[in-house]
Amino acid sequence: MSVGSKLKRWIGEERVEIARERLGDIAEQSLERHLRLAVTGLSQSGKTIFITSLVHHLLHAHRSGSLPFFEVAASGRIISSRDLSATSAHPFPFNQALAGLSQDPPRWPQSTTGLSEVRLAIRYRRPPGLRRLLGETGTLYLDIVDYPGEWLLDLPLMELSFEQWCEQQKRLFAQAPRASVADGWLAQLQQIDWLAPADAAVLQRLSNAFTEILQQLRSGPDGLSLLQPGRCVLPGEHAGSELLVLFPLVLDHWPAGEVPENSYLDLLQRRYDQYCEQIVKPFYTRHFSRFDRQVVLVDCLKTLNRGEACFEDMKEALSAILQSFNYGRSGFLRRLFSPRIDRVLFASTKGDHVTANQHHNLDRFLELIVEESQRNIRFDGIETRSLALSSVRSTQAAQATVDGQQLSCLRGLRKDTGEEVALFPGEVPTELPGPNDWSDERFRFIDFAPRRLPLNELQAKHHIRLDQVLEYMTGDLFR
Structure with a gap:
């Protein structure tokens, strides 16, 4: 040659x-990966704590060893993680929440009152077999949105007319505790001619009273969840808007005949439609319709403690919310034009509030609560799993001797008194409670104060199963 x-x-x-x-x-x-993760849950289900702990552990995953069941971290393949949340118009208050959990004594973060966003860039080494083809390293961009759980309850309204929503509320307000809390307001509704010309002052007065009822049902001993409209409970940037002068007509008989323009009924119907179109729909389209995967947080222990009304209301609220999400397989072309959630994790929070031998029971109990929703999701070919977890572990395992036998217990500080206690918190049922279970005050799970979460030197003992959550939700994207 x-x-x-x-x-x-x-x-x-x-x-x-x-x-x-x-x-x-x-x-x-x-091939840079992008994952939008929906962290979903009702009010006070632990979303802010979950996101704070998740971000904290991921930012230290390259060196802490606190995530042994998160393969990419356990194998040492995470190079570094970067918090890009500052580029968002509404950055998640990570530093503020972490400061509260890491101070002495620690405190839980404040409840979410508005929308905020997290964006992490996780740089990692690819497995040996892929490095030659795709390059040595890759980056996963993880986006998470935090929002008040009250707002999530508005999503089902998009599929209901005003009359259908009123019929739904009529059924709810016929039952305790709504019926007794709202008896005076319900009586006032019966006295008005809803086809007569609307008086703005009357509508404002009834709307204010309805909002007070929702707040009472939310913060009262029953702690109800299915409270709509959600923005009436927590208005956010819409505080003072006339769109929130809104309430259901809970009537013995729906007004018959043609609805005159500018009548009470006409105005409420139009305002309901505007609320759905101008508040609910943009919020849903901008955020929830674009999620890839979903974590659904449920505080099972709180609902058991508060009784049958709280428990049944929470089940119905969860069912209504889950029907609003767009489930289906995420093929490449589909994801370009119509993203769908393709993997769902149901997570029972406060796994540290029961002993380790009760975690399986807590898994099973949560499966029973979401059984119908989970069955429908799986029918569409979507992966699901139920798991008990603790984002920030508040207790330590302990042993006690009772009648010569060793009994598993928990040691921690009571949230209400700050007193250190060591006790067996009780058993989690493996069947849904029946009438007798509620009447004999069977469930009395103690609420514990947080233990300090270190800023560095994180360990697996600082959480329960957070690494399993990360592996299930993101593990395939690092391979």
Whole structure:
């Protein structure tokens, strides 16, 4: 072979190699992963605590060893993580929440009152078999949105007319505790001619009274969940808007005949439609319709403690919410035009408030609560799992001797008194409670104060199963 031929061959090989490297660079950039994770839950289900702990452990996952069942971290493949949340118009208050959990004594973060966003960039080494084809490293961008659980309850309204919503509320307000809390307001509704010309002052007065009823039902001993409209409970940026002068007509008989323009009924119907169109729909479209995967947080122990009304109301609220999400398999083309949630984790919070031998019971109990929703989700071919967890562990395992036998207990500080206690918190049922279970005050799970979460030197003992959550929700994206 001549020198000229060799040179041409060498130049050709170089060009091929350069082209291969460029294609590799393009492939690496195009294969950067993006995951939008919906952390869903009703009010006070632990969303802010969950997100704070999740971000904290991920930012230290390259060196802490606190996530033994999160494969990419346990194998040492995470290079580093970066918090990009500051680029958001509404950054998640991570530093503020972490400061509260890491101070002495620690305190739980404040309840969410508005929308905020987290964005993490997680740089990792690819497994050996993929490095040659896709490059040495990759990046996963993880987006999480935090929001008040009250707002989530508005999503089902998008599929209901005003009359249908009123019929739903009529059924709810016929039952305790709503019936007794709202008896005076319900009586006032019966006295008004809803087809008469509307008086703005009357509507404002009835709306204010309805909002007070919702607040009482939310914060009262029953702690109800299914409270709509959610923005009446927590208005956020819509405080003072006339769109929140809204309430259901809970009437013995629906007004018959043609609805005159500018009548009470006409105005309420139009305002309901405007509320759905101008508040609910934009919020849903901007955030929830674009999620890829979903964590649904449920505080089972709180609902057991508060009794039958709270428990049944929470079940109905969860069922209504889950029907609003757009489930289905996420193929590549589908994801370009119509993203769908393809994996759902149901997580029971406060796993540290029961002993380790009760975690299986807590898993099972949560499965029973969401059984129908989970069955419908699986029918669409979507992966689901139920898991008990603790985002920030508040207790330590302890042993006590009773009648010569060893009994598993918990040691921690009571949230209400700050007193240190060691006790057996009780058993989690493996069947849904019956009438007798509520009447004999069977459930009395203690609420514990947080233990300090260190700023560094995180360990697996600082959470329960948070690493399993990360592996289930993101593990396949690091392979």
